[in-house]
Amino acid sequence: MTTTTPATPSAPATSGRSSAGREEARAAAIASARLNARTEARRTLLNGWVTTVLVSVALLVLWEVAADLWLTKLGVLASPTAIIQSLVTDSGLYVNAVSATAWVAMRGWFFGNLAAIVVAVLFVQFAALESLFLRLALALFCLPLVAVNPLLQLTFDPDTAKVVLASMSVFFVTLIGTMLGLRSADGSPMTMVKAWGGGSLSSLWFVRLPSGIPAILTGLQIGAAAATLGAIFGEFIGAKAGLGVLLINGLMSLNLGRVWSVAVLATLMAAIPYGFFGLLRRWLTPWSAGISAAQQLAPAPRRSLASRSGRALAWTVGSIAVILLAWYAYLFLFQMSPFVGKSPVDVFAYLFTAPKSPANRSAILEALGVTLVHSGIGYVAGLVVGVAAAILFVLYPVSERVLTPLAVALRSVPIIVLIPVLILALGRGLGGVVAITAIVTFFPTLANTQAGLKRVPTDALTLMRSYDSSAQSTLWRLQVPYTLPAIFASARIAAPTAVLASTLAEWLATGDGLGHAIVNARAHSDYTGVWAAAAVLTAVSLIFYSLVSWAERRVLARYAPSQLG
Amino acid sequence: MNLAPFGGRRALRAATVALGIASVLAVATACSSSSGTPAASSGGTTPLTLQTSWIPLVQFGGSYVAEKEGYYTNNGVDVTILPGGPDVDSMAAVESGQADIGMGNADTVAQANANGADLVIVAAGFQKNPLAILSTSDKPITTPADMEGKKIGVPTGDQAAQDAVVKANNLDASKIISVPVGFDVAPLVSGEVDGLWVFYSEQPIAYEAAAGKPGVTMLTADYGLDVYAQVYAVKRSTLEDATKKTAIEGFLKGEIEGWQNYVKDPTEAVELTVNDYAKDGGLTIEEQTKQAALQMDLLVTDETKANGLLWISDDGITKNLATLESLGITGADKSLFDTSLLTDIYQGKSSIG
Numbered sequence: 001m002t003t004t005t006p007a008t009p010s011a012p013a014t015s016g017r018s019s020a021g022r023e024e025a026r027a028a029a030i031a032s033a034r035l036n037a038r039t040e041a042r043r044t045l046l047n048g049w050v051t052t053v054l055v056s057v058a059l060l061v062l063w064e065v066a067a068d069l070w071l072t073k074l075g076v077l078a079s080p081t082a083i084i085q086s087l088v089t090d091s092g093l094y095v096n097a098v099s100a101t102a103w104v105a106m107r108g109w110f111f112g113n114l115a116a117i118v119v120a121v122l123f124v125q126f127a128a129l130e131s132l133f134l135r136l137a138l139a140l141f142c143l144p145l146v147a148v149n150p151l152l153q154l155t156f157d158p159d160t161a162k163v164v165l166a167s168m169s170v171f172f173v174t175l176i177g178t179m180l181g182l183r184s185a186d187g188s189p190m191t192m193v194k195a196w197g198g199g200s201l202s203s204l205w206f207v208r209l210p211s212g213i214p215a216i217l218t219g220l221q222i223g224a225a226a227a228t229l230g231a232i233f234g235e236f237i238g239a240k241a242g243l244g245v246l247l248i249n250g251l252m253s254l255n256l257g258r259v260w261s262v263a264v265l266a267t268l269m270a271a272i273p274y275g276f277f278g279l280l281r282r283w284l285t286p287w288s289a290g291i292s293a294a295q296q297l298a299p300a301p302r303r304s305l306a307s308r309s310g311r312a313l314a315w316t317v318g319s320i321a322v323i324l325l326a327w328y329a330y331l332f333l334f335q336m337s338p339f340v341g342k343s344p345v346d347v348f349a350y351l352f353t354a355p356k357s358p359a360n361r362s363a364i365l366e367a368l369g370v371t372l373v374h375s376g377i378g379y380v381a382g383l384v385v386g387v388a389a390a391i392l393f394v395l396y397p398v399s400e401r402v403l404t405p406l407a408v409a410l411r412s413v414p415i416i417v418l419i420p421v422l423i424l425a426l427g428r429g430l431g432g433v434v435a436i437t438a439i440v441t442f443f444p445t446l447a448n449t450q451a452g453l454k455r456v457p458t459d460a461l462t463l464m465r466s467y468d469s470s471a472q473s474t475l476w477r478l479q480v481p482y483t484l485p486a487i488f489a490s491a492r493i494a495a496p497t498a499v500l501a502s503t504l505a506e507w508l509a510t511g512d513g514l515g516h517a518i519v520n521a522r523a524h525s526d527y528t529g530v531w532a533a534a535a536v537l538t539a540v541s542l543i544f545y546s547l548v549s550w551a552e553r554r555v556l557a558r559y560a561p562s563q564l565g
Numbered sequence: 566m567n568l569a570p571f572g573g574r575r576a577l578r579a580a581t582v583a584l585g586i587a588s589v590l591a592v593a594t595a596c597s598s599s600s601g602t603p604a605a606s607s608g609g610t611t612p613l614t615l616q617t618s619w620i621p622l623v624q625f626g627g628s629y630v631a632e633k634e635g636y637y638t639n640n641g642v643d644v645t646i647l648p649g650g651p652d653v654d655s656m657a658a659v660e661s662g663q664a665d666i667g668m669g670n671a672d673t674v675a676q677a678n679a680n681g682a683d684l685v686i687v688a689a690g691f692q693k694n695p696l697a698i699l700s701t702s703d704k705p706i707t708t709p710a711d712m713e714g715k716k717i718g719v720p721t722g723d724q725a726a727q728d729a730v731v732k733a734n735n736l737d738a739s740k741i742i743s744v745p746v747g748f749d750v751a752p753l754v755s756g757e758v759d760g761l762w763v764f765y766s767e768q769p770i771a772y773e774a775a776a777g778k779p780g781v782t783m784l785t786a787d788y789g790l791d792v793y794a795q796v797y798a799v800k801r802s803t804l805e806d807a808t809k810k811t812a813i814e815g816f817l818k819g820e821i822e823g824w825q826n827y828v829k830d831p832t833e834a835v836e837l838t839v840n841d842y843a844k845d846g847g848l849t850i851e852e853q854t855k856q857a858a859l860q861m862d863l864l865v866t867d868e869t870k871a872n873g874l875l876w877i878s879d880d881g882i883t884k885n886l887a888t889l890e891s892l893g894i895t896g897a898d899k900s901l902f903d904t905s906l907l908t909d910i911y912q913g914k915s916s917i918g
């Protein structure tokens with residue numbers, strides 16, 4: 001916490017003395033108070049670390065005991081000692097696997113982020129591009145992994161396919177984060193650039209990019225976990241080496257030490273860059289707290305309701321045309337064989353005009369209903385817990401130190417390893433699938449909310465402190481309102497993620513919903529079915545995303561500006 | 566002139582870091598692409614690509630032996646063996662031209678054809694379908710009738726197979742609870758299910774290791790699911806092109822020699838798998854030797870003893886077509902198989918080389 005001076009314990013018990021003596025006593029009192037404060041701060045810090053270590057050790061012991069007594073026998077979880085043993089005995093094997101996967105993840109991370117930053121700059125500089133192409137970027141993000149993976153395998157050579165998958169897992173989150181960062185510069189510095197005669201390029205260079213850097217670095221930070229997961233899933237389309245290969249072999253031979261060693265390594269591969277880019281952000285952009293204070297959205301230009309909805313409609317139609325064109329372009333440019341590459345016309349026929357279309361339609365609608373229930377509940381749960389955890393971290397910093405590594409780990413453990421544990425704990429019904437969805441939603445929400453809470457300007461915090469506001473009151477009156485844009489930004493991104501996660505869980509755990517439908521169609525070489533289900537799922541994710549951003553605009557327009565003054 | 570921090574020293578720092586990352590990646594990419602170019606076909610051999618159906622295992626041991634021992638090149642082909650995985654569809658890879666030969670089950674080939682592909686099976690590696698139901702010795706499932714009243718773990722994609730077994734054996738589907746599972750035996754070890762659809766030569770080994778005692782395996786091939794597995798499928802148009810057909814025949818010769826070597830003594834295949842083709846897969850000689858031994862039951866039958874490995878018999882075709890019908894796959898007939906290459910290779914003998 002901050003180092004506010006605590007109430008001085010032994011100050012002015014000195015009345016009937018000379019003024020010089022009084023001065024002396026006061027100086028001594030101040031010095032002793034400072035000393036106390038410093039000791040106190042050091043003690044708090046020390047206490048924090050002691051608690052962190054104690055809780056971590058307790059968790060490890062608990063893990064060891066639970067695994068030894070119960071979970072290993074059930075074929076679910078290896079104990080920490082078993083994992084260490086496996087890592088040590090087969091260290092050469094793991095080094096090769098990590099380097100194979102890391103090489104794919106790094107390239108995917110690099111190209112995905114590069115593309116995202118370039119596209120974000122273009123979108124911010126040319127609003128029309130954003131209106132037309134953002135939904136396409138979103139559609140790419142919403143594509144279900146279970147459908148994308150086999151198609152990528154048939155589009156590119158195996159290595160490229162893996163890198164493309166890893167960069168696709170990174171792209172959208174960085175895009176949104178960077179756009180938010182670049183936009184956060186609206187305000188007085190921009191006015192100043194304009195007043196000095198600067199054009200949009202100079203405002204990009206002098207204001208937008210510097211204020212966007214913290215957000216970009218946050219994207220790079222979160223992207224490391226996404227790229228690692230993407231690279232591991234990429235190995236499911238055929239690989240000789242890598243963590244994904246070890247994972248498959250480990251699962252098939254039920255070698256739990258192997259499976260959980262892979263999980264630990266994947267976690268480290270995500271957590272190390274996460275920490276590194278966090279440090280880099282603090283080192284490169286110490287000004288970030290000052291600048292990104294003005295994080296509110298630019299007030300939308302006021303137009304009449306009719307003209308606004310007319311424009312929105314035009315952009316929506318344009319976006320859909322762009323998505324359909326991109327669909328055709330993909331089939332044409334990569335010369336997709338008509339056996340696997342189905343066009344929008346094929347999908348339309350499958351759903352509406354073919355003789356079996358009523359049956360196809362009702363099957364997909366039924367599956368969609370199931371998926372919506374799964375993802376909806378998981379989404380809300382993940383969001384609520386994520387925001388609550390971030391707030392808890394602000395109120396009790398010790399909990400942040402103890403739980404952040406756990407939260408990062410939870411996000412980075414390949415979900416395919418985690419699923420058996422969750423199934424065992426919560427069953428194959430609603431509980432399991434909701435938990436899987438919630439975990440995926442939880443992490444970005446936590447990270448963004450935390451980052452948002454930290455970006456609250458220090459002068460506003462000082463003001464609250466000078467009014468002697470309690471931590472609670474500061475939180476609700478200042479920090480939470482300031483963080484609303486960040487919370488909504490993560491809620492927006494989490495919407496399609498939740499849908500994707502529930503399809504993954506449906507494939508591996510529940511055997512219903514659209515996730516199951518896609519895998520089943522693929523198993524039966526029914527590629528029109530795959531495309532149709534993927535298209536419906538993507539469309540629903542887009543609508544879901546739009547609904548959340550509609551709510552975001554409503555809430556921010558009503559709530560944030562008045563709070564942010 | 567210090568209008569914004571980005572113009573100052575920190576910007577330089579940021580730029581240096583970014584440039585550093587970029588150059589490292591660029592150099593590394595250049596290195597990997599220069600060393601990773603596949604050797605062009607040399608000495609008049611035809612390049613071919615074989616898409617296997619799973620990650621490298623002794624399951625493909627014969628192919629590994631064929632490549633390492635030069636059986637492919639001796640027969641005029643230079644074969645690239647592509648690893649598979651859970652998300653690999655070998656049939657789609659062949660149909661879309663990414664691979665020349667794909668490995669899969671007869672029913673996956675027929676299924677692909679029913680959806681617009683035009684593939685032909687030219688040889689059958691596994692004479693028996695390896696799909697089996699694994700159960701515990703406490704609650705054994707030895708005949709399909711034992712499945713009634715039990716919970717069966719069915720991976721997505723095998724539900725149709727279960728439906729076919731139910732139908733072929735006149736079982737009451739409502740008495741069998743299907744539970745969706747992945748490809749690990751944990752649900753059976755933990756007791757979540759009583760039976761599990763598995764690959765005959767793989768998961769039973771893992772189950773025995775985990776549970777400390779062997780499970781009970783029921784081969785579904787003995788109960789109505791009689792299809793060839795690990796078949797070699799090519800596009801029909803490939804066989805219509807004389808040069809390509811010769812290349813495929815050369816490939817099959819090499820493949821047969823590889824598997825003959827394997828059947829004689831699988832040691833080399835096991836060692837090649839563990840130490841070479843799957844050297845980063847974390848396999849063990851012990852476990853792969855067990856798998857190789859179990860696999861013999863699938864490779865070698867009375868028919869292959871009489872006619873040679875990978876053989877396709879008329880009787881086999883009839884059985885396959887009957888099973889395909891019970892699986893609900895339409896449109897399959899004798900033209901799904903082309904036995905001319907095998908006939909040409911074996912010339913009435915039961916082995917080559």
